[in-house]
Amino acid sequence: MIKEKARVKTFKINDTDVTAKSDSSILEVAKEHGIKIPTLCYFEGLSEVGSCRMCLVEVKGSDKLIPACTSKIKEGMEVITNSPKLESHRKMVLSMIFAERTHTCSVCVSNGNCELQDQAIELGLEHSHVPYIHKHFELDASHKDYVYDPNRCILCTRCVRVCDEVEGAHALDIFGRGIDAKIIHDMDEPWANSESCTSCGKCVQVCPTGSLFEKGVSSAEMVKKKNIVTNLIQMRKDR
């Protein structure tokens, strides 16, 4: 009997025939074939949560858009990763993310080094398509090395997942719902008082925006060292 992992499926991405292992996601196969699908909550090696909806793709014969990061390939499916419908959808998703918090790039520590900003530039998003909410959150600058600014948080939960799945500390979680949601340490303690935080800084490295940042680092110097996390994940896979 062929094991599920070894089975291969054939399907189309943007009219090109591709084959891949049956447990692959659409996003993984697209990446393998050099096809770019925009993502925000996805981080290679961490679990997929499918929360940001930037990676939605079309499947021929279906009216529904599906997230490429959490959807497995199916035999014979025909995936479209780029279309006017998807572009308009992605612009709307980005607009809602921008409108929900205060993403003023010109005064952000991650200006020029931000995945949200990159996506907006790539999609040619010049203004938000929905009104700004202007909700204000207190900054947590209690940690000696790091700051959490909920005003720039897009709630992708990469920080929560890396802390849990790679560092094994599970110091972070989401607290609240909707526009009130934010990342908390332990039971909503100031970061400096967290007993489970190991101060490893992995959360800062995987943050796609300027929400988690190192103290004393100016925007020009703010280079995220994502390889700290990806190397660790790769080492685990190779074991």
Ligand code: FES
């Ligand atoms: Fe797929 Fe966020 S990257 S939903």
